[in-house]
Amino acid sequence: xxxxxxxxxxxxxxxxxxxxxxxxxxxxxxxxxxxxxxxxxxxxxxxxxxxxxxxxxxxxxxxxxxxxxxxxxxxxxxxxxxxxxxxxxxxxxxxxxxxxxxxxxxxxxxxxxxxxxxxxxxxxxxxxxxxxxxxxxxxxxxxxxxxxxxxxxxxxxxxxxxxxxxxxxxxxxxxxxxxxxxxxxxxxxxxxxxxxxxxxxxxxxxxxxxxxxxxxxxxxxxxxxxxxxxxxxxxxx
Amino acid sequence: xxxxxxxxxxxxxxxxxxxxxxxxxxxxxxxxxxxxxxxxxxxxxxxxxxxxxxxxxxxxxxxxxxxxxxxxxxxxxxxxxxxxxxxxxxxxxxxxxxxxxxxxxxxxxxxxxxxxxxxxxxxxxxxxxxxxxxxxxxxxxxxxxxxxxxxxxxxxxxxxxxxxxxxxxxxxxxxxxxxxxxxxxxxxxxxxxxxxxxxxxxxxxxxxxxxxxxxxxxxxxxxxxxxxxxxxxxxxx
DNA sequence: CGTCGTGGTATCCATGACGATACAACGACG
DNA sequence: CGTCGTTGTATCGTCATGGATACCACGACG
Numbered sequence: 001x002x003x004x005x006x007x008x009x010x011x012x013x014x015x016x017x018x019x020x021x022x023x024x025x026x027x028x029x030x031x032x033x034x035x036x037x038x039x040x041x042x043x044x045x046x047x048x049x050x051x052x053x054x055x056x057x058x059x060x061x062x063x064x065x066x067x068x069x070x071x072x073x074x075x076x077x078x079x080x081x082x083x084x085x086x087x088x089x090x091x092x093x094x095x096x097x098x099x100x101x102x103x104x105x106x107x108x109x110x111x112x113x114x115x116x117x118x119x120x121x122x123x124x125x126x127x128x129x130x131x132x133x134x135x136x137x138x139x140x141x142x143x144x145x146x147x148x149x150x151x152x153x154x155x156x157x158x159x160x161x162x163x164x165x166x167x168x169x170x171x172x173x174x175x176x177x178x179x180x181x182x183x184x185x186x187x188x189x190x191x192x193x194x195x196x197x198x199x200x201x202x203x204x205x206x207x208x209x210x211x212x213x214x215x216x217x218x219x220x221x222x223x224x225x226x227x228x229x230x231x232x233x234x235x236x237x
Numbered sequence: 238x239x240x241x242x243x244x245x246x247x248x249x250x251x252x253x254x255x256x257x258x259x260x261x262x263x264x265x266x267x268x269x270x271x272x273x274x275x276x277x278x279x280x281x282x283x284x285x286x287x288x289x290x291x292x293x294x295x296x297x298x299x300x301x302x303x304x305x306x307x308x309x310x311x312x313x314x315x316x317x318x319x320x321x322x323x324x325x326x327x328x329x330x331x332x333x334x335x336x337x338x339x340x341x342x343x344x345x346x347x348x349x350x351x352x353x354x355x356x357x358x359x360x361x362x363x364x365x366x367x368x369x370x371x372x373x374x375x376x377x378x379x380x381x382x383x384x385x386x387x388x389x390x391x392x393x394x395x396x397x398x399x400x401x402x403x404x405x406x407x408x409x410x411x412x413x414x415x416x417x418x419x420x421x422x423x424x425x426x427x428x429x430x431x432x433x434x435x436x437x438x439x440x441x442x443x444x445x446x447x448x449x450x451x452x453x454x455x456x457x458x459x460x461x462x463x464x465x466x467x468x469x470x471x472x473x474x
Numbered sequence: 475c476g477t478c479g480t481g482g483t484a485t486c487c488a489t490g491a492c493g494a495t496a497c498a499a500c501g502a503c504g
Numbered sequence: 505c506g507t508c509g510t511t512g513t514a515t516c517g518t519c520a521t522g523g524a525t526a527c528c529a530c531g532a533c534g
Binding site (some may be wrong): 034035036037046047050051054066067068069070072073074075076160 | 478479480481482483484
């Protein structure tokens with residue numbers, strides 16, 4: 001059973017919510033210069049497509065300049081608003097794609113202190129400062145591997161001048177080099193469960209830090225990049 | 238026109254894709270111990286709900302132990318698989334919620350060098366090492382504010398022993414303190430556009446670094462936390 | 475002044491998702 | 505050995521989405 005993380009991107013603008021299909025519609029209109037051709041090229045009915053454009057415009061304002069009559073019969077162009085929408089959508093989707101692709105490390109623990117949205121979670125690898133939901137006591141803390149910073153252990157000590165609030169020491173367990181990015185698995189000193197933290201690092205950084213299995217290293221991440229998720233109390237196993 | 242980032246969480250397991258509704262179904266079954274009560278409590282029809290359970294189990298394997306007959310008429314319990322599914326879903330949703338909530342800073346630029354998935358992007362604030370799509374030349378680079386690390390400027394110089402590949406200097410422009418987290422806006426030295434970088438920092442870090450408007454500071458982030466998004470060449474404005 | 479490919483609109487129909495309903499099968503317990 | 509609240513299953517109706525089709529309006533250009 002392999003579980004894959006998926007998602008669908010949406011933008012809520014006032015009253016409508018714009019999804020991938022809408023953006024593809026805008027793209028096609030932009031590319032072909034007419035809603036008829038866009039509909040044909042996308043394999044969807046002109047009537048619905050045109051309706052959708054109007055529907056969006058009623059909520060967002062003009063996203064097209066439509067003209068009928070004329071030499072070529074007319075045509076429609078996108079407005080700056082439409083292009084901005086598309087860019088925003090692309091950014092959002094890229095961000096979501098990021099979380100779906102990136103691996104994360106999980107540590108179960110219990111919330112000790114809490115001030116506002118922040119809390120200290122006692123885990124098998126020690127206390128972690130993380131964002132925690134305010135009704136939770138038992139949580140699992142997740143850390144995205146692209147948010148983990150690796151540092152020389154000696155330098156790490158004086159790093160109190162940083163906003164990196166979570167620092168751990170460990171030894172490199174495994175390197176999985178990609179073309180330009182290496183996935184590093186760090187064994188942390190911990191008693192329970194799987195005291196392992198994954199980090200994504202550029203190949204250049206990997207070489208500069210002379211990463212290799214057995215190498216001692218400091219791994220740190222920001223409190224704002226670690227989130228706790230409530231575990232239902234009635235969940236056994 | 239206020240644009241809000243939205244998303245719908247999904248897990249793809251083999252042949253089925255599990256969405257929020259399914260997880261709520263599992264929750265209700267777990268809470269009430271029977272599919273009939275779960276259906277009633279959720280306001281949906283028993284027939285469909287039961288069908289859905291079977292449908293999921295055909296793809297994922299047993300997620301329930303169903304028993305009919307008996308004193309209470311029977312009942313159904315969740316299996317460990319179902320609980321694991323729920324936890325995974327919760328984690329994924331928390332991660333997606335993170336990207337939807339966090340602000341990001343955007344810098345437009347052009348890709349210079351590219352090795353694999355990594356590239357150097359020339360922007361208004363200088364070169365940024367980021368993940369770039371392989372067909373792009375003009376990109377917008379986005380940096381999540383929870384991935385930006387603030388450091389004492391003096392210490393930053395010797396930070397070559399880190400996997401933080403992008404380092405910039407600037408001055409604190411604005412602080413927006415929350416209950417336990419402060420949003421920091423840093424003005425970078427840059428010519429074009431909006432040379433501003435946002436960072437989320439714990440209040441403790443903010444005080445330790447003595448952040449205040451005008452304060453000089455170093456802001457850094459990992460290359461793997463910066464992603465470039467292609468800008469269509471035919472996009473003007 | 476007609477042509478032609480647009481935009482604009484209304485109507486009908488196919489499909490899928492889902493609730494509503496009805497009914498059979500089950501089995502511990504009184 | 506019947507009761508009762510389950511799990512199963514089949515059928516029908518409803519609703520929303522969206523394609524298919526048809527028809528009108530438009531206006532520069534030949």
